[in-house]
Amino acid sequence: MSATLLGTGTIPAPPRHAVFWLGAIGLGVALVVALRMIGNDYGYFAGYFVLQYVVLASAWNILGGYAGYVNFGAAGFMAAGAYAAIALRKATGLDLMPGILAGAVVAGLLGLGTGYLTLRLRGVFFSIATLCLAVVLQTLVVNWDYVGGSRGAYIVNPMEIPPFVSWGEYMFVVMLVLAIGTVGVARALEHSRIGAGLAAIRDNERAAEAVGVPTLRLKLSATTLCGALMGLAGAPLPYYSGYLNPDAAFSLSYAVNAIAMPLIGGAGTWAGPVIGAVLLGTLQQAATVTISSALNLWIVGWMLVVFVALFPRGIMGWFRRRR
């Protein structure tokens, strides 16, 4: 992978963390106020839909964009988070917040385990393993009656949760906080020593190893973080929809969107997955009203192929070129 392809190619601007965090929080508050003024529950529904993809795409980007290792198992990691939350609720009665934590831990460990077994080899072996991971996890969940098996699991949500106007708004705010946190972590990582190490791995792993970059440790950290953040995106899913079955949790749309969004937005930059997720997420949310969901996904698949072929730097690349 060449440095000019994904990396900035120039010295990155000094990170202005305070400006970013203030801007992100301001934008978040503005979104909540705007949706409350619209006052339609569908707004929260659509907002949550887009924001979960912001988390998922940013998580993929940490491993795929920064380090150049492709994770095909987004649906598997996301479902691991969702089912960890369901299992925790069944076992202990703890609800959303501990569930999110459990989802992140379980999915993170899953990432660590898969990475530990395959990352010492060429990157493609890791990719192939993640591709199979989702299939196997789905088999396990279908056969696991405790979390509902193939029938699915129900979660009854409370009608009111003050100070929020509705459960929908509450879920939206939770996902908004997770999304801002994930993007912030990804951004901080990109400009840190770890980010520089991951970029070195992406550009030339052997050279990185030779100059003393601890490649295996960095790759394992990135895989664990990537898995944990994907679990984070998945854990609120059963609470959001009130019902979850394996088909919905392991939906193909998570697998393809987690890859298409960062690559279309511009992999290797923190803003790329955000742009991709907002753009593709909004388009798909708007399109489900008019066309079938299969056609919808088909279009995403074609967009992925066209973008990686013609615009390997994604939408972010257009801005860079113009400068």
Place this chain on the structure above:
Amino acid sequence: MDPQLSLLLNGIVSGLLLGGLYAAAAAGLAVSFGMLDIVNIAHPALMVMGAFTVVVIGTALGLDPLLVALLQAPLFYVIGIGIYGIYHHFFERRGEEALQGLAFFFGVMFIVEVGLVMAFGPEQRFLDPDYAFITWRLGEIDLPLRMLVPAVLALTVVGLLILWLRRSFTGLAIAAVAQDAEALRLMAVDPVRIKRLAFGISIALAAMAGGALVVVQPVEPASGQIFIGRVFAIVIMGGMASLPGMVTAALLFGVVENVTATFYGPSWSPAVAFGWLLLVLAFRPQGLFGRAA
């Protein structure tokens, strides 16, 4: 005979027959992934596409599925050449196989699978030839023709492929292209042309495997997903570029999976595939028969 032993023997025999199907499914991948170093994760999806075309053509014309599978192979050869053309032009030539190339094949896999859902719906499709309901018996051992005929065809095709790769100039060039493309160029052979041809053959093999798949079991658009783990595990276990190694690995894999299914229930077979893949990657990435690099 002891019923447990009889069950085990039958499990092993039908596992070998299942291994024949897996050899067919993995043969094309051993060419593309093993020899050409092209990580074609869309291979099982294209096999399922071949299975669907077999069902459509076979039903329309009333032909045997395996015959249709052989007849449609040239069509898939052309599709394979097209896919390789795009892959080479946009990714291989630019040295962007690792991330963009993988994403490209993932996109192809996805487009094929969702395209099949849109064209045929998510239901299972089947096409049973007359012999599918006949079972030969050798003592205690059952030999269902539904499994035997595809396995024999698959192993014949793989055998012919091995002979061709060893005896013909083009075949030797295919084996050489991944090792040293420059040396081929010095012998006035265009490595890109050789790779294009070999990739076309790998997709034609996928289409034939699709025909074998239809005879063995009903197919649905998502059938390819479970084959990804299997075929990659088999090709890696077999030592990547070695077709005899691939066949041995496929037969072994079929036996292990089938015996597991016999004694623990068929719902665990995807876990067997994945477990093997992980174990192979963790402990013997050079294949069962290879030496550590």
